[in-house]
Amino acid sequence: MYQLLDGKAxxxxxxxxxxxxxxxxxxxxxxxxxxxxxxxxxxxASQAYVRSKVRSCEQVGxxxxxxxxxxxxxQEELMQIVRELNENPDIDGFIVQLPLPAHxxxxxxxxxxxxxxxxxxxxxxxxxxxxxxxxxxxPATPYGILQMLERYEIPTEGKNCLIIGRSNIVGTPLSLLxxxxxxxxxxxxxxxxxxxxxxxxxxxxxDILVAAIGRPRMVTADMVKEGAVVIDVGINRxxxxxxxxxYRLVGDVDFEAVAPKCSYITPVPGGVGLMTVVSLxxxxxxxxxxxxxxxxxx
Amino acid sequence: MYQLLDGKAxxxxxxxxxxxxxxxxxxxxxxxxxxxxxxxxxxxASQAYVRSKVRSCEQVGxxxxxxxxxxxxxQEELMQIVRELNENPDIDGFIVQLPLPAHxxxxxxxxxxxxxxxxxxxxxxxxxxxxxxxxxxxPATPYGILQMLERYEIPTEGKNCLIIGRSNIVGTPLSLLxxxxxxxxxxxxxxxxxxxxxxxxxxxxxDILVAAIGRPRMVTADMVKEGAVVIDVGINRxxxxxxxxxYRLVGDVDFEAVAPKCSYITPVPGGVGLMTVVSLxxxxxxxxxxxxxxxxxx
Numbered sequence: 001m002y003q004l005l006d007g008k009a010x011x012x013x014x015x016x017x018x019x020x021x022x023x024x025x026x027x028x029x030x031x032x033x034x035x036x037x038x039x040x041x042x043x044x045a046s047q048a049y050v051r052s053k054v055r056s057c058e059q060v061g062x063x064x065x066x067x068x069x070x071x072x073x074x075q076e077e078l079m080q081i082v083r084e085l086n087e088n089p090d091i092d093g094f095i096v097q098l099p100l101p102a103h104x105x106x107x108x109x110x111x112x113x114x115x116x117x118x119x120x121x122x123x124x125x126x127x128x129x130x131x132x133x134x135x136x137x138x139p140a141t142p143y144g145i146l147q148m149l150e151r152y153e154i155p156t157e158g159k160n161c162l163i164i165g166r167s168n169i170v171g172t173p174l175s176l177l178x179x180x181x182x183x184x185x186x187x188x189x190x191x192x193x194x195x196x197x198x199x200x201x202x203x204x205x206x207d208i209l210v211a212a213i214g215r216p217r218m219v220t221a222d223m224v225k226e227g228a229v230v231i232d233v234g235i236n237r238x239x240x241x242x243x244x245x246x247y248r249l250v251g252d253v254d255f256e257a258v259a260p261k262c263s264y265i266t267p268v269p270g271g272v273g274l275m276t277v278v279s280l281x282x283x284x285x286x287x288x289x290x291x292x293x294x295x296x297x298x
Numbered sequence: 299m300y301q302l303l304d305g306k307a308x309x310x311x312x313x314x315x316x317x318x319x320x321x322x323x324x325x326x327x328x329x330x331x332x333x334x335x336x337x338x339x340x341x342x343a344s345q346a347y348v349r350s351k352v353r354s355c356e357q358v359g360x361x362x363x364x365x366x367x368x369x370x371x372x373q374e375e376l377m378q379i380v381r382e383l384n385e386n387p388d389i390d391g392f393i394v395q396l397p398l399p400a401h402x403x404x405x406x407x408x409x410x411x412x413x414x415x416x417x418x419x420x421x422x423x424x425x426x427x428x429x430x431x432x433x434x435x436x437p438a439t440p441y442g443i444l445q446m447l448e449r450y451e452i453p454t455e456g457k458n459c460l461i462i463g464r465s466n467i468v469g470t471p472l473s474l475l476x477x478x479x480x481x482x483x484x485x486x487x488x489x490x491x492x493x494x495x496x497x498x499x500x501x502x503x504x505d506i507l508v509a510a511i512g513r514p515r516m517v518t519a520d521m522v523k524e525g526a527v528v529i530d531v532g533i534n535r536x537x538x539x540x541x542x543x544x545y546r547l548v549g550d551v552d553f554e555a556v557a558p559k560c561s562y563i564t565p566v567p568g569g570v571g572l573m574t575v576v577s578l579x580x581x582x583x584x585x586x587x588x589x590x591x592x593x594x595x596x
Binding site: 127132134160175 | 421426430456490
């Protein structure tokens with residue numbers, strides 16, 4: 001019988017822990033941690049993500065600021081916003097919601113964010129610190145997965161782990177984190193991708209299988225080892241005429257068929273997705289603490 | 299019949315190419331690229347490495363500076379040297395030879411090196427740029443291995459690659475580089491280490507096997523697939539009374555037994571080791587070019 005890795009319950013627990021810490025911080029007379037989010041344009045998915053982040057800030061007692069600009073903002077205007085946020089001492093961390101409209105240079109924007117305020121963990125400096133085993137802010141999705149493994153006390157040492165998908169924000173950083181010393185970690189990680197030739201065979205050998213490719217239900221039951229831990233990062237819309245909105249959200253894993261073979265598995269929705277916002281809150285809390293330490297030192 | 303990946307011949311070829319480029323640079327009236335090396339203390343191996351780097355600079359027409367200080371230098375004095383090298387416009391790149399004496403804080407020193415001058419590629423900013431697919435300076439040994447694969451036109455796409463050893467300077471960065479899109483790359487990489495439980499089995503499946511653990515002859519013939527490409531990063535001294543100095547240099551691979559099964563294999567010495575100095579020269583040349591571009595832009 002498999003056990004669900006319940007992102008809903010776990011994210012609630014961790015948010016309550018953060019809220020208690022924020023209460024203690026403000027009880028000592030300090031301002032609460034403060035996250036700012038920059039949202040460009042009217043993309044519905046981006047709006048929903050940012051709303052959820054702002055609402056989560058409220059739930060834990062953080063201050064939050066939402067900076068909205070129209071889709072036709074110039075690169076220079078956006079860069080100016082980033083510079084102001086970098087310099088504003090009342091803001092501990094901020095994010096620029098991706099994707100940006102096509103005329104804007106995402107890399108230039110991300111590189112301009114002060115690494116100390118980069119609570120998305122996307123800046124090369126933070127990626128490098130993570131790769132070298134000196135982590136500061138971990139990217140949200142991999143960090144959320146680590147927390148799931150840790151809170152459910154899933155053994156990782158010496159386990160064979162297959163990660164499918166080599167993106168900069170999920171697969172590649174997660175492969176670094178699970179390979180490194182410590183817990184969760186010490187896995188023997190294989191990173192698979194579109195050019196991998198023997199995927200089903202590799203998947204069948206994995207004790208821990210992470211799917212992060214964005215292809216609905218591509219991990220089927222014949223690809224999963226009996227007793228495996230399966231982490232499903234995918235959130236895909238598939239048409240379903242009987243569903244209220246005409247579509248249904250499914251993961252990269254064929255849940256119904258795969259779950260009976262698993263020891264643990266994440267549902268979609270209600271799994272990894274909910275943990276990513278928690279990661280952002282934890283990074284912002286860390287940014288707040290690092291700022292305070294620096295101020296005391298100075 | 300296996301083919302040797304000849305680091306000696308290949309490093310000579312690439313040095314000649316660099317030398318021609320330097321001639322063209324100086325013929326246009328510019329100063330040559332300039333590498334500085336900081337050597338602390340009297341460690342014989344470190345002295346030998348730095349000597350070899352300085353000599354290689356001379357061979358290709360670079361300017362080089364060697365800054366030697368006694369082992370009892372203070373952290374602050376060393377940090378001051380780093381700051382001066384960062385600011386010196388006549389120096390394109392510099393390295394601080396590791397390991398440092400135990401009383402010095404290596405991490406603090408490496409973090410203080412300006413990323414634009416970090417031709418060892420050890421700074422988190424450069425590691426992060428590499429991980430995100432925007433490489434600037436690649437760490438010397440992985441870069442040397444990439445060049446070997448490329449110059450010998452060894453196919454990598456879709457190949458199963460096992461890297462044994464997860465160090466910050468070899469195994470981990472090489473796993474990132476071989477996983478990424480492009481050539482050499484697009485491998486399905488598995489990163490193995492001391493906690494890996496089924497190493498011989500994993501090794502037998504590898505089309506490309508990289509040994510970087512520092513244990514003499516630990517990769518034996520039974521661990522290697524027929525036709526594999528074997529890259530041996532190890533340089534280990536083993537006692538041998540009949541040898542001139544009382545020891546002999548051997549790799550992490552049992553060369554005599556393994557070579558007959560390989561399509562390609564690196565010898566030790568004369569393999570990967572010689573490529574690392576070439577990587578340092580290539581990074582310094584790149585640093586020179588990036589500085590010139592910046593000066594032109596400004």
